[in-house]
Amino acid sequence: MKKSIVGALLAATALTSTAYAEDSVEVLHWWTSGGEAAAVSVLKDSLEAKGVTWNDMPVAGGGGESAMTTVRARVTAGNPPTSVQMLGYDIVEWAEQGSLGNLNEVAEAEGWGDVIPEALQAFAKVDDVWVSAPVNVHSTNWVWVSKKIMDELGVTEAPASFDDFIALAEKVKEAGYVPFGYGGQPWQDITTFDSVALATGGLDWYKKVFIDLDPASINSDTMIAALNNMGKIRALVDENFSGRDWNLATAMVINDEAAFQIMGDWAKGEFVNAGKTPGEDFLCWRVPGTEGHVTFNADQFAMFNVGEDRVAAQNAMASSVLSPEFQVAFNIVKGSAPARVDVSDAEFDACGKKAIADLKAASEAGTLVGSQGLSHTNRAAVKNAFSDAVTAYFNGELTAEEAAEEMADTVAIANQ
Numbered sequence: 001m002k003k004s005i006v007g008a009l010l011a012a013t014a015l016t017s018t019a020y021a022e023d024s025v026e027v028l029h030w031w032t033s034g035g036e037a038a039a040v041s042v043l044k045d046s047l048e049a050k051g052v053t054w055n056d057m058p059v060a061g062g063g064g065e066s067a068m069t070t071v072r073a074r075v076t077a078g079n080p081p082t083s084v085q086m087l088g089y090d091i092v093e094w095a096e097q098g099s100l101g102n103l104n105e106v107a108e109a110e111g112w113g114d115v116i117p118e119a120l121q122a123f124a125k126v127d128d129v130w131v132s133a134p135v136n137v138h139s140t141n142w143v144w145v146s147k148k149i150m151d152e153l154g155v156t157e158a159p160a161s162f163d164d165f166i167a168l169a170e171k172v173k174e175a176g177y178v179p180f181g182y183g184g185q186p187w188q189d190i191t192t193f194d195s196v197a198l199a200t201g202g203l204d205w206y207k208k209v210f211i212d213l214d215p216a217s218i219n220s221d222t223m224i225a226a227l228n229n230m231g232k233i234r235a236l237v238d239e240n241f242s243g244r245d246w247n248l249a250t251a252m253v254i255n256d257e258a259a260f261q262i263m264g265d266w267a268k269g270e271f272v273n274a275g276k277t278p279g280e281d282f283l284c285w286r287v288p289g290t291e292g293h294v295t296f297n298a299d300q301f302a303m304f305n306v307g308e309d310r311v312a313a314q315n316a317m318a319s320s321v322l323s324p325e326f327q328v329a330f331n332i333v334k335g336s337a338p339a340r341v342d343v344s345d346a347e348f349d350a351c352g353k354k355a356i357a358d359l360k361a362a363s364e365a366g367t368l369v370g371s372q373g374l375s376h377t378n379r380a381a382v383k384n385a386f387s388d389a390v391t392a393y394f395n396g397e398l399t400a401e402e403a404a405e406e407m408a409d410t411v412a413i414a415n416q
Ligand code: BGC
Pocket: 030, 031, 032, 036, 061, 062, 063, 064, 087, 138, 246, 266, 297, 298, 299, 374
């Protein structure tokens, strides 16, 4: 190679790569709310105790789409972060592109295969290579409830069905409160749709639609009914819902302005961060109509192919994340269940204990299913096809019938 070309390449590398010490990790994530930041601190502290320096790369946006765009730019520039928070099929897609590293040595030495549930291994291991370290198990079919408003209405238990839930939400409105604290962003719409679809169509239909992508189940009366149920929620949100961040919608329930938020259990991290206690200040119900089921999403730290000099720190991070002590400390703050099945629930609060127990029961009963809204049933292109139609319906741009038809068409194209 001619000297001038080498020089140009070196100059380009200097422009694109970040120089980090061997004992440091650069971590890209979207944990930017108060509760999430508290959870990040737990991780940062546990690594720094091992002598690994944390370089923070936060990219806000709950479904991780903005984070994935940033990662793509970094990988294209030849300068991937050490580790990236990632969900489900996004991990698989990055692995298939050959961008992820190999954690087999750590995983084997620490017996990950025996303690990490199969449902998580399905994404953490691609072609027998561990490419990411599972952090937790969240689930999306929760509703976070203002205890004060329920007390005022004399409500002592969760409604038995989705229809009863809507009837209760209407009573909340009559009492002068906002029924649903809601953030109108596409990722929140499609994540809410996990619960609404499951409550409307049941587990078999959910799987036929979001996993099998069966056209007749997608463009069906059941899908129209599910969308109409989204419409019932739409009628019970406040006028400022559009574009609102999820944690601001959680704050509406924390402050007893709104009765309910349908949201994954990262919302509990906000209650905990605000000093609130389950059972006293707020309640956690499974979304009525989905009780007995868990729609899960697991955060994982996908490890990118980095230079040899950064592999030791990467392995140290993977090992930290899966340590039983970290799994307890982090997940208590984050609102999630541990990614290991052998961790005690003793230190978790009532909602955390319920999350862990529900997960085990659903896994044994075959009622544990991936969150379609958060990339655990299908690839990004397919998810986006569903998501676009749900958001267009929610914002009144399509009727339920049109949205169901559009979904069937766009999902078929995305799946080619
Ligand atoms: C992640 C959670 C995160 C939430 C909101 C979800 O996609 O799995 O860890 O707290 O987004 O940012």
